[in-house]
Amino acid sequence: MGGFTNEFDISLNSGRVVCESLNENNYHAYPCVVTKTEWYNPGDDGKKHPVNPCNLSISLNGRIIKPNLVFNTIHGSPGEDGQIAALCKLQNIPQTSTHFYSAALSFNKRDCLSVLKAHGITCAKSIYCDNGSAPKFNYVKSQLGLPFFVKPNRSGSSFGVSKVKEKSQYEQALTSAFKEDDQILIERGLKGVEVSVGAYSYRGKTIIFSPTEIISDNDFFDLNAKYEGKAQEITPARISDYETSQVKAITEKIYEVLEIKGVCRADFIIENGQAYFIELNTTPGLSRASIIPKQVSHSGLTLTEFFDHLIQETLNTYKTHLT
Numbered sequence: 158m159g160g161f162t163n164e165f166d167i168s169l170n171s172g173r174v175v176c177e178s179l180n181e182n183n184y185h186a187y188p189c190v191v192t193k194t195e196w197y198n199p200g201d202d203g204k205k206h207p208v209n210p211c212n213l214s215i216s217l218n219g220r221i222i223k224p225n226l227v228f229n230t231i232h233g234s235p236g237e238d239g240q241i242a243a244l245c246k247l248q249n250i251p252q253t254s255t256h257f258y259s260a261a262l263s264f265n266k267r268d269c270l271s272v273l274k275a276h277g278i279t280c281a282k283s284i285y286c287d288n289g290s291a292p293k294f295n296y297v298k299s300q301l302g303l304p305f306f307v308k309p310n311r312s313g314s315s316f317g318v319s320k321v322k323e324k325s326q327y328e329q330a331l332t333s334a335f336k337e338d339d340q341i342l343i344e345r346g347l348k349g350v351e352v353s354v355g356a357y358s359y360r361g362k363t364i365i366f367s368p369t370e371i372i373s374d375n376d377f378f379d380l381n382a383k384y385e386g387k388a389q390e391i392t393p394a395r396i397s398d399y400e401t402s403q404v405k406a407i408t409e410k411i412y413e414v415l416e417i418k419g420v421c422r423a424d425f426i427i428e429n430g431q432a433y434f435i436e437l438n439t440t441p442g443l444s445r446a447s448i449i450p451k452q453v454s455h456s457g458l459t460l461t462e463f464f465d466h467l468i469q470e471t472l473n474t475y476k477t478h479l480t
Contacts, residue, residue, distance in 0.1 A: 159191040162233030163316045163337070170444035171230040178460040184468070187215055187222060191231060212248050226468060227252040229419075229440055233312065237440045238264040251475035253467050255418040255439045263415060263437040266310050266342050273434060276414050278407060281426075281433050283344040285310070288335050294327045297343055304346035307331060309338035320346065349428035352394045354408040355441070355452045357420040359466045360473075363412050365405045366452035370394035390448060392455045396427060404432045411437060418474065419467060422449060 158172025159165050169190070176186045187198050189208050196208040198215045206217045215222040227245050229236050229252050239260035245252040254260060263269045267285045274280055282301060284292060297305060307330035309317040317337035319330035334341040351373075355366035372389040394401065408423045411434070422441035425432045441449050443460075453463045 158188060158230050160231040160233050160236055161191075161193050162312070164232035165192075167442060167444070168230055168232045168236070171232070171442055171447070174443050174445060174450070174460065175228055175230055175464060178464055180461055180465060183465065186228075187217075187224070189213065189215070191235065210244075213244070213250065224250055226250070226471060228464075228468070229254040230443055232438075232440055232442065237438070238311065251471050253419045253471045255421065256416070259415045259417050260439050263417075263421075263439050264311055266308065266436055267340070269415075269437060270342075270434075273411060273414070276410070278411065278434050279431060281345045281347055281435070283342050285340070285342055288339040288341075291331050291341070292343070294324045297327075298324075301343065301345040306344045306346055307334045308342045308344060309334045310340035310342050312337040347426040347428045347433055349426045349433075350394070350396060350400075351424070351426050352396065352404055352432075353422055353424050353448050354404050355420060355422045355449045356408050356412045356417070357467065357470075358412075358418065359470050363409055365409050365412075366449075367393040367455055368396065368401060368404050369448050369452060370396065371448075390451060392448075392451050400427050400430065400432065403427075407432055407434060419471070420449060 158168045160168050172188060176188055179186050190197055190199055195205070196210045197205040198208055198217065200206050200217065206215055208215050213224050213227060227241070227250055229241050231237065231241060235241050236254070237260060239257035242252060242254055242260050243257035246257060262272065270280050270283065284297060284300060286292060304320050304322045307319045307321060317334045319326065319333050321327050321330050331341070351371040352368040353371060354368045357364055370391040372391070374388060404425050404427070407425070411417070411423055412421065417439060419439070420441060422438045424435040426435060441447065443449060450460055453460060
């Protein structure tokens with residue numbers, strides 16, 4: 158839990174929920190907080206016990222604790238961009254999130270959209286640019302119309318995302334996005350119903366949750382709306398059976414095309430009956446206020462059962478690869 162980005166505190170909340178929910182008869186959880194300067198286990202004694210970032214072992218009161226499995230709840234880098242998955246792969250440690258390639262691909266919005274468009278997934282029209290080469294407002298307006306969104310290419314939780322309705326907002330939107338990443342995506346503003354769909358695999362089968370409808374009190378589903386209760390999240394979404402089937406089928410296709418493992422969440426906006434894919438989160442929020450836990454509850458599972466499914470599927474897949 159933790160990480161190198163502004164999603165640090167959000168990740169800690171997810172990690173705490175996992176630790177609190179795991180069945181103590183089956184698992185002994187050792188929280189590992191990752192920061193830019195240190196990796197440590199916040200022990201029950203109030204001390205920071207060092208974690209070796211090379212093999213994730215913990216030095217705990219004279220003992221060396223080596224993990225049987227890593228439960229990855231880091232949002233952003235280094236958890237969602239594939240670095241933790243790559244480390245675990247090198248150390249031969251099973252881990253619950255997807256493998257490093259699909260994590261890195263989905264974390265890069267431009268690359269993810271490019272791959273999925275080639276597989277027939279409908280996405281909003283967008284423009285990609287690097288810092289120092291941002292297009293002029295009038296060009297963006299001519300290509301995308303108004304409003305449009307300016308987003309960091311590699312970021313989460315809506316950090317640095319702005320909705321631009323007029324020329325006076327454009328430069329500040331660029332500044333906010335470039336604070337988060339030196340690559341940005343400028344995307345057409347879709348008008349419709351926003352939904353989010355969770356997916357995971359269990360016993361070799363891809364399971365798709367019922368979609369959640371998102372209604373933001375703010376201008377869009379921004380950081381405050383996500384984490385300060387300024388949005389309604391309705392599960393199941395109040396959309397037609399056709400639209401429900403559509404977003405679930407697209408989510409399943411994305412899960413399988415990108416060969417995702419573990420739990421993920423795909424976000425869509427449905428405009429005039431057509432679902433447009435927005436982005437994929439391969440280490441989605443697991444706090445009490447997050448969408449996935451609500452979809453888990455609606456499916457009839459407890460978080461304890463769901464996390465057990467993720468762990469057992471990870472271990473079974475790992476054993477299969479060994480043989």
